[in-house]
Amino acid sequence: MSNVLINAPKTAKSGELIELKALIMHPMETGFRPGTNGRIIPRNIIQRFVATWNGEEIFSMAFSPAIAANPFVSFFVVARQSGTVELHWTGDEGFDVKEQVAIAVG
């Protein structure tokens, strides 16, 4: 069950700088911690986050084990055309979550 909170403006003026914020539920298990049985808990992190606007990449980042659980990402983008922003998180154990938001630019 994916659990994401996205904060993006519904509308923007053409050429306006807008901020997109996204929070996702994920344990970001480092792979360095022993569990209650003394064995190392296998690493389970998000590896990559990519944002596209109408299919064109506008932002991407690589995650590392040092990033805390439930990572929050915020970035700025210039609004050029109306369309769909797609946010895509991929990671260990087949983690794959896609969310979309529509932004009207006028």
Add this chain to the structure above:
Amino acid sequence: MTSRAAIALLIAAFAASYALAQGSDDKRRSGYQDMGEALQKMQDDDSANPGMLFVQLGRQLWDKKAGSADKACADCHAIAVMKGVAARYPAIPQGADTPIDLEGRINLCRTEQQRGAPFPPEDQELLALEAWVAYQSRGEPIAPPDDPRLAPFRAQGEALFRLRRGQLDLSCAICHDDNAGKKLAGATIPQGHPNGYPVYRLEWQTLGSLKRRLRNCLFGIRAETPAWSAPDYVALELYLMQRARGLPIEVPAVRP
């Protein structure tokens, strides 16, 4: 309502309720007021507050059927009815003679109504459901019930609050009554009000219950922690809620 307006309203509501709670010479402060500005902003912005992920999860679980009775919480309760519930718990359920806290109430429904296995302590689904229920009371002042049957348990809670224990020989009161506002290493000692639980604690990187927080404190003073099911926690919570009467519920609060 836009999220920005909602945030502004929330801040205004908190400020107003604190002004109300501190109208006279009331010196009580929520842990919120002792945090840095960055953390306060994190708590106030619903799209940056990680506790909201659990509230969202709780909303989904509320409608999900569970147990051998195949019933969802929503089959019995409209969520709107949950407004104010977190502000008055712990309470004594019908037909019982000892008080239970909110998570005890959820587990009681779980076993008796849904006929499922109770959630273990600090279970993510339990915390999420608790957060979703308590979220309905956000901004409501804490209002413990006047049930006279609660009085002995509350008195027991106060006795526990003042009991010196552990290798450091400290009581809750020594830190949170006598020395609140001063520093313990780099951290400000809060007054220890239970108005934000379950809280998203950055150190835990997850949502946690008041019970977990109390166990943390006991561990910190090198005292023995009672079992998760011990009645001590509910008694302490009863006293803490009485002590925080009037402070607004902040669920999901963010704490360092």
